[in-house]
């Protein structure tokens with residue numbers, strides 16, 4: 001049973017970990033957030049935050065969405081083009097008064113807007129998870145630099161190669177789908193106007209996208225998606241589903 005006095009540890013200060021920490025602190029929990037990097041990892045490129053994502057952030061704290069709105073571009077147009085620039089489909093986006101927009105923004109601006117709302121004493125850098133143990137009443141974490149944390153609940157927000165997951169669901173292997181992506185940001189004031197999201201489609205899983213992210217910058221991305229054989233379809237499923245089902249069943253029957 002998790003009470004509001006509970007001490008909660010979160011591994012990973014990416015966007016998920018930081019936002020979750022904010023929400024839990026607002027509910028009165030004692031939260032410690034551990035990040036292996038020596039500082040917030042604000043690198044990355046452009047991100048499209050769809051309206052539902054903005055609404056979810058707004059519910060947590062309207063100041064977060066306000067900062068994001070001031071840092072990027074409101075989505076104004078989605079346009080699909082062929083390689084000669086001919087328009088295949090064009091979808092202007094309009095908003096009602098007071099409606100939250102979808103946003104085109106640098107990942108750094110999202111993380112910084114979130115970090116602004118996190119009490120700095122909650123976040124611990126250079127804290128790379130080494131091991132996890134569990135007693136009847138607590139979770140215990142050891143970090144690579146020798147630090148130790150003990151609390152009531154531990155949450156893994158440590159990304160796609162999660163070490164926490166290895167303890168909860170051992171044996172899950174990542175499966176490379178064969179897709180290749182190049183991304184970057186350029187200064188641009190003319191090719192991609194403010195709020196525009198262009199997709200150039202060649203067909204058969206080859207396409208490029210460009211979107212303006214505010215401040216005279218355009219995000220670009222080139223994508224090659226590998227065709228999948230029937231035997232590859234569905235491989236993203238963890239290979240020990242039976243184990244997960246058993247855990248859920250055991251918990252619900254308690």
Ligand SMILES: Cc1cc2nc3c(=O)[nH]c(=O)nc-3n(C[C@H](O)[C@H](O)[C@H](O)COP(=O)(O)OP(=O)(O)OC[C@H]3O[C@@H](n4cnc5c(N)ncnc54)[C@H](O)[C@@H]3O)c2cc1C
Pocket residue numbers: 011012013014015016017034035036037041042043044045046047107127128129130157158159160161162163
């Ligand atoms: C540096 C970076 C740049 C990215 N750039 C883009 C982008 O431009 N566009 C895009 O669409 N997506 C990008 N992503 C991916 C995107 O942020 C995530 O896929 C998505 O937001 C999910 O976020 P997350 O918080 O769950 O995981 P992540 O954003 O991956 O964050 C996980 C955090 O956990 C930390 N961590 C991992 N292992 C440990 C450990 N053992 N101990 C302690 N801490 C640990 C990592 O350093 C990281 O800060 C990027 C991710 C990162 C880390």
